[in-house]
Amino acid sequence: MSSSTCIRRFSRLSLDRTAHPPIASRSLLATPQTSCFSTTAAQHASAQGKKGMAAAPKRGARTLNIKKNKKDAAVAKKPAPGERKAARKRIVLSNNNALEVETLTDMDKSTALANKHEGQVKGIPDAVVDALRAVEAFKRSQGWSMFRRPATLIRKETTQLAELMSQAEGGEEGKPKTVRRILTGERLNGKSTLLLQGLTMAFLRQWVVINIPDAMDIVNAHTEYAPLPGSQPTQYSQETYTATLLSQIAKANDKVLSSLTVTAAPNIPVPFPAKGSLKQLAEAGVANPEASWSVFVALWNELTQPGRPPIMFALDNLAHIMRNSDYLSADVKPIHAHDLTLISHFVTYLSGSKLLPNGGVVLASTSKSNTPTVSALDFSLEVAEAKQYSPNNMPQWNPYKKADQRVIDCLKDIKVLKIAGLSKNEARSIIEYYAASGMLRAKVDDGFVTEKWSLAGMGNIGELERASVRLRL
Amino acid sequence: MVNLWGFNFPEQTLVKRALKTFYGIGPNVAQGIMARFHIHPYAKLGTLKNATVLDLTAELSTMKIENDLRREVQENIRRLKDMGTYRGRRHAMGLPVRGQRTRSQITNARKLNKIERGGSGRVQM
Numbered sequence: 189m190s191s192s193t194c195i196r197r198f199s200r201l202s203l204d205r206t207a208h209p210p211i212a213s214r215s216l217l218a219t220p221q222t223s224c225f226s227t228t229a230a231q232h233a234s235a236q237g238k239k240g241m242a243a244a245p246k247r248g249a250r251t252l253n254i255k256k257n258k259k260d261a262a263v264a265k266k267p268a269p270g271e272r273k274a275a276r277k278r279i280v281l282s283n284n285n286a287l288e289v290e291t292l293t294d295m296d297k298s299t300a301l302a303n304k305h306e307g308q309v310k311g312i313p314d315a316v317v318d319a320l321r322a323v324e325a326f327k328r329s330q331g332w333s334m335f336r337r338p339a340t341l342i343r344k345e346t347t348q349l350a351e352l353m354s355q356a357e358g359g360e361e362g363k364p365k366t367v368r369r370i371l372t373g374e375r376l377n378g379k380s381t382l383l384l385q386g387l388t389m390a391f392l393r394q395w396v397v398i399n400i401p402d403a404m405d406i407v408n409a410h411t412e413y414a415p416l417p418g419s420q421p422t423q424y425s426q427e428t429y430t431a432t433l434l435s436q437i438a439k440a441n442d443k444v445l446s447s448l449t450v451t452a453a454p455n456i457p458v459p460f461p462a463k464g465s466l467k468q469l470a471e472a473g474v475a476n477p478e479a480s481w482s483v484f485v486a487l488w489n490e491l492t493q494p495g496r497p498p499i500m501f502a503l504d505n506l507a508h509i510m511r512n513s514d515y516l517s518a519d520v521k522p523i524h525a526h527d528l529t530l531i532s533h534f535v536t537y538l539s540g541s542k543l544l545p546n547g548g549v550v551l552a553s554t555s556k557s558n559t560p561t562v563s564a565l566d567f568s569l570e571v572a573e574a575k576q577y578s579p580n581n582m583p584q585w586n587p588y589k590k591a592d593q594r595v596i597d598c599l600k601d602i603k604v605l606k607i608a609g610l611s612k613n614e615a616r617s618i619i620e621y622y623a624a625s626g627m628l629r630a631k632v633d634d635g636f637v638t639e640k641w642s643l644a645g646m647g648n649i650g651e652l653e654r655a656s657v658r659l660r661l
Numbered sequence: 662m663v664n665l666w667g668f669n670f671p672e673q674t675l676v677k678r679a680l681k682t683f684y685g686i687g688p689n690v691a692q693g694i695m696a697r698f699h700i701h702p703y704a705k706l707g708t709l710k711n712a713t714v715l716d717l718t719a720e721l722s723t724m725k726i727e728n729d730l731r732r733e734v735q736e737n738i739r740r741l742k743d744m745g746t747y748r749g750r751r752h753a754m755g756l757p758v759r760g761q762r763t764r765s766q767i768t769n770a771r772k773l774n775k776i777e778r779g780g781s782g783r784v785q786m
Contacts, residue, residue: 409701409703412701412704413701514702515701517696518697519696520692520697
């Protein structure tokens, strides 16, 4: 044995004794050759080299087989048609884990429009909740599912709206009026909730309520449309949407419409009994969607006869109806939303070119989420705001922006109801309600209220709810 | 099943998708046809009225689609070949027609350039 081999053996033994296999053979040639003074043990080196080259498993041997996208027919059961949409649209209005608020009282007919409840949280009566559900006034993004039952804060803007509604009813002098307003305000400031409060008051006062819950659904070309025969320029009716709206009207205004009967035979292409109620009329449109637009017109004519209740005509997400819709005309040009019959009907009353003879409110709400930018609408609202709040500082039209003349014309003399943040007292009231519901576990004092009010960007109610109820720190 | 121009489609098929199955109708043509008959883009065949389906069928039968269109394209190619043009020869050989290099990447030419372009077509019922 030469001396160099001896050193090699010695180095290997000393470097990694454990990794070295027990020396079975005394022969030097049988041991694997490794480089001198390498710190990698011979066994480790060979194991690494063999990676991925393992022999195929023996026949009959079970191997581990984990596939990522393995389909299991038993697990992946397809949901029934409409099931996923129903789950997506489900509205939860109560939380059994929240405490019952002892002091919470409901709004009622006699005091619905009075201003003495300003700054208090008031419950919505069950019958009205059903009606509001029928007209899809509750939104999923609102926090109804956190409390025992639906209740809202009567804020300053709510009393302003109530005041407008009592003017519409005729007030002291008894002359009904048509009030037209657009609700504006920052994101999460409670525009849709104020609209809901308006609907609530209208239901309580037994008005006829017609609500278009989201204008996007009319214009996004998801329902049938057809040109209206004999219209010049061509208007387009949407039979499915109108039929759905009629069914909502019939369901929500059940009591009012059942008590009213038609004054004259309605001009509709379906048979109708001579002294039928208005509810029957609406239901005729639901049963025959192809006649739904003419039924809607007939119903509107009946509702505007003398002696009928005032009308609350409301629409959320206004910007969608102030531009071209996704529908196409026969020559493959986009149809302007104002050419859709239902929208043109709404816009006629919103612009004030027609008035409600029995009084009523035409209420539209803008939205700050999922809404298109319509420069003509934004400008019209800026002008309206400036007229009301700062007449010396009128905005100028940016000539580089595209103007939609139809939008500017219809919003020429509109008024806005601007929704600002809550006052500290209102914030305190709603925070106390959160605490009484058990959803907020903190001592409610001035410091706490001020902190939350400031965190919520000076009383933005949506942010306030986020900061105090939804967010758990 | 809804019968559209001699072909059966399940009722839940989108009208647009059904139209696009025909050789010669793509997204734009389908959109144009649907706009002409006031069918909204998400309509399904089952929701159409019978009259609309008949109108669509009548409209489709006035158009040059499916086998008529295939025949026209094939005739154009055959004409080139019969004249003995370079383009005709390249079509017949399944090689690029418009001067592309053939060293690599001529899969589309191999797939498409043939005398019987577009296949033999579907059979109407």
